[in-house]
Amino acid sequence: MENKLIKQISIFAENKPGRLEEITERLKTADINIRAFTIAEAGDFGVLRMVVDKPDKAHDVLHDAGFTVSETEVLGVEISDSPGGLHEIATVLGSNNINVDYAYAFATATEKALLIIRVDNISNAINVLQGASVALIGLDDVK
Numbered sequence: 001m002e003n004k005l006i007k008q009i010s011i012f013a014e015n016k017p018g019r020l021e022e023i024t025e026r027l028k029t030a031d032i033n034i035r036a037f038t039i040a041e042a043g044d045f046g047v048l049r050m051v052v053d054k055p056d057k058a059h060d061v062l063h064d065a066g067f068t069v070s071e072t073e074v075l076g077v078e079i080s081d082s083p084g085g086l087h088e089i090a091t092v093l094g095s096n097n098i099n100v101d102y103a104y105a106f107a108t109a110t111e112k113a114l115l116i117i118r119v120d121n122i123s124n125a126i127n128v129l130q131g132a133s134v135a136l137i138g139l140d141d142v143k
Contacts, residue, residue, distance in 0.1 A: 007055035076137035
């Protein structure tokens with residue numbers, strides 16, 4: 001199960017010009033590649049969530065630069081890049097009483113998309129999704 005978990009980095013930062021540039025510069029300088037990314041705005045501050053190829057190093061680099069950083073375990077779910085692809089996953093999770101706290105997705109060069117999800121019961125979600133023949137993507141798969 002462990003290889004199906006992805007460590008996501010979350011950064012709490014002021015919502016002002018240049019802040020994203022500073023964060024990405026620090027990651028670039030440390031040779032850390034961002035694989036997936038989202039920003040949630042909350043007034044004067046925002047939460048940047050990202051999947052990177054070196055999450056522990058990213059945490060240290062950003063923390064040492066003075067950012068408030070946390071790591072969270074999320075799942076990478078391969079979905080069909082077609083109408084109803086997300087609905088299939090939502091149905092599997094919902095019918096098994098698994099709540100999605102948040103999610104973000106991106107399309108790939110194939111007919112698949114990758115959905116990053118944070119759920120209320122990650123081990124149960126893994127079992128349910130695998131039982132429904134849903135492909136889970138680990139960090140090694142998104143490098």
